[in-house]
Amino acid sequence: MDEIELLQEAANLYTVQPDEHFGAWFQAVEPLSKEESYSLSCQLEPRYHWVRKIRLFFKGKKNRSGQNTRPPTKGPVVVVDDPSETS
Numbered sequence: 001m002d003e004i005e006l007l008q009e010a011a012n013l014y015t016v017q018p019d020e021h022f023g024a025w026f027q028a029v030e031p032l033s034k035e036e037s038y039s040l041s042c043q044l045e046p047r048y049h050w051v052r053k054i055r056l057f058f059k060g061k062k063n064r065s066g067q068n069t070r071p072p073t074k075g076p077v078v079v080v081d082d083p084s085e086t087s
Contacts, residue, residue, distance in 0.1 A: 032040065
């Protein structure tokens with residue numbers, strides 16, 4: 001709680017002035033559809049990177065009782081990459 005209070009106090013020391021040019025640009029930006037947003041996200045960081053990160057995160061993790069938190073797999077996990085990434 002002390003850290004939160006310090007952060008709030010520090011933030012109150014700043015005065016942010018609106019920038020009219022940025023405001024006009026921001027209001028003119030067309031929002032992306034869910035599909036466009038997902039496609040852009042995959043271009044920036046392809047799906048297989050996330051799968052690898054998640055696997056590495058859970059690999060060897062143990063809970064408080066010393067048991068692995070990773071559920072046992074019933075077979076090999078197959079990750080199908082987006083065909084557009086290989087072209």
